[in-house]
Amino acid sequence: MTTSEIDPVTLEVVRNQFESLAEEMGQVLIRGAYSPNIKEREDCSTALFDSAGRLVAQAEHIPVHLGAMPEAVDTVRDYDPEPGDVYVLNDPFEGGTHLPDVTMVSPISVGGEIAGYAVSRAHHADVGGMTPGSMPAGAREVFQEGLRLPPTRLVAGGDVVEDVMDLLLANVRSPGERRADLRAQIAANDRAEERLRALVADHGRDEIDAAFDAVVDYSRERVRAELRDLPDGTYRARDALEGDGITDDDVPIEVAVTVDGESVTVDFAGTAEQVAGNVNAPLAVAKSAVYFVLRCVTDPEIPPNQGCYDPVTIDVPDGSLLDPDPPAAVVGGNVETSQRVTDVVFAALADAVPERVPAGGQGTMNNLTIGDRTGDGFAYYETIGGGSGARPQGDGLDGVQVGMTNTLNTPVEALENEYPLRVEKYAFRPNSGGDGEHRGGLGVVRSVTVQTDATVSLLTERRRHAPRGLAGGADGATGENRIDGEPVPAKTIRDVTAGTTVSVRTPGGGGHGPPEERDPDARAADEADGKVGGTDDVPGGTTDTDDATNADGDA
């Protein structure tokens, strides 16, 4: 299987050491960070690359970071980084995806030579721009979305470059929090260097390099073997985003997935041109979505690294929604377009591997950002869970993140402790999962009252086109956003006064299989749990109120 000269037990031990190195980086970051989005929701990823810039191990926190990390490393390597440097970047057109995701790449030096690269990426709660929280729904240019950082040395020769740090902090709304989060990210990269040095001291540089090769070879062979088992052919699907934040016009995404022996080509020809609003997605986003779906339809136990990606070719038209030219606005591409790309690639592969493809999940991250514009104000950012698509083997999951993200929720206690916000309601939405032999997961409703004047930004999808059922299952319920009880568009920016309540109803997942084949016991259990029947909570037909506190409010 592998040509490398390394015995199987050593390989397995060292592979796990690489993975635990990446996980330990993540722990250093999460434990050091100040912002709830990192320390509570874990909206961050960490990874180890070899000296040739190949991904070796990634702490799998956030799928949309899968394809993005290699882009960041490739870009920084072009700058000839030296030992002791830490490069910071977030430029969507140079190694980044959207501005809030700030990435740090540092060469790991062992005995004066570069033995690998450490990478950490975290979603920062504010990076400046036109709205607090830096997720402006109405942006038309990247310049409106915040401070743009091409690869820049934040640390040089082992010391923080204070003027770069000052420049950065002068352009964000909560500089104290940012400084601590950035410092934690640097510490995460430093930890990687410490650990890799120890591994080299233990095993020797040659054995570590051989292990890097073997780990990548192993994953490549496993993915190839799985691809050989898929029926050859070209599989197509099409879906659309519900507007770009400027207009409500559908923005089509089209894909043709060609499986040919042990390789696969994913072609997005037919996808829309880049748009005026912010749902444009840099190429790394489409890569992440494709890599994620391929992980799902092959054996998810295969260690994720460069080897998994070698058999995959991705073609995206230049200047399209999925490879926009600067200065396109992009902040929604990473969070919403990424979800639709995931849906469309899954839908295409449903014909090839029906036993491994779920019905449509909620297909959105329901980005809610609330912040104020005063002094050292606050910036709250959260993505809200919903229904996952029913699976061929079972029901969808209720109130979870799906597809490209994998964050925890901000616990109500933490949220109320950290921000001038009060959670009025947090509950499952009954009847929101699509019916079927296997039921789609339920969406949730989360209602938050703002206790100070603030700006609210909502960046959501699947408010018009429902998550699709599969194999005869019914569609899931669409989502809905309200401000003080009034429905507002899927993508909204609004200045609000103290006392305003923002309610987000998230979509339910699609069902799988014909409803008439559902086990009567499962139906009875759903009714007993209040997941089906009783008060219908669907857009237009809701009878409950946003401020009713629900005893079962934990999603």
Next chain:
Amino acid sequence: MDDGGALRVGPGSAGAEPGPACYGRGGTEPTVTDANVVLGYIGPDASLGGDLELDVDAAHDALAALADEAGLDDALAAARGVYRVANANMTRAVRRVTVERGHDPRRFALVAFGGAGPMHAGALAADLDVDTVVVPRACGVLSAYGLLAADEKHDAARTHQVALAEADPDAVAAVYDDLVGDVLADIADPDAASVTRAADCRYAGQSFEQTVSVSEFDPDTVAERFHAAHESAHGYRLDDPVEVVTLRASATVERDPLDVAYAGRDDPVTGTREAFFDGAYRETTVYDREALAPGAELGGPAVLDGRESTVVVPPVWTGRVTPDGTVVLERGDRE
């Protein structure tokens, strides 16, 4: 047998009542213990720590029934299967805490305890490429032994969240007084106890704390200790405000080491029996473990019957007895 036609061992247990078929208390489901009886690792006259009389025929019957269901030749084939599956489960558990955490099991010795652990340890060690197995003398009751040998320690903690710069030393001292009272309350001789105090601190804004020791509560000293602890754990310190989250107190009473004099007796060999190794029943020397003298050495295949446990020494393994009665097994087929 599971729905997929696979032989599964556990996680359900027959417990002590009715227990394995060989206990003769009405159990009929084949268990790992029954398999060990059929394989000859547990002798027909073993008492398993009590006055139990083993029903060897019942063990055979239970495994023969399993063999029928599984389409295996006979009770022996079923017993070998059960033993291998149980070992595979345990090997995976060991791998989870070694290989999967980046620790190479080949650099460790396997410590076998519990009544049955030493019966499987040699086979597990072979699967894991481990060269040494350590079987403590009190292996059947090792946790209880540890409880008797460990120092007596009492802990108490209370949330006291306050910015360090604004902490009122009197209020903190009052909390510590309460906590110290709590930890000393259940100690027979409080004068023999040593008391320590600590505080969980973090930079205001973080969600995870570092615990630092506190002698006299002085905010500057606590702050400096926190900065140092943070730097040691995370590699950096910040110039930001520190907050206290939790105050802690502990009381420890040191205990003298237990007297574990061990002598052994003359003539530890009690006989031989047929036990199954490497594809065949082999004549195997049986020892009375408690009779093995310090310094004694023996070679596999052997079985060491004891009151609390049975130690199986596979072929190519050797055993030796340390001064405190521990049995150390070492693989003899390699340097």
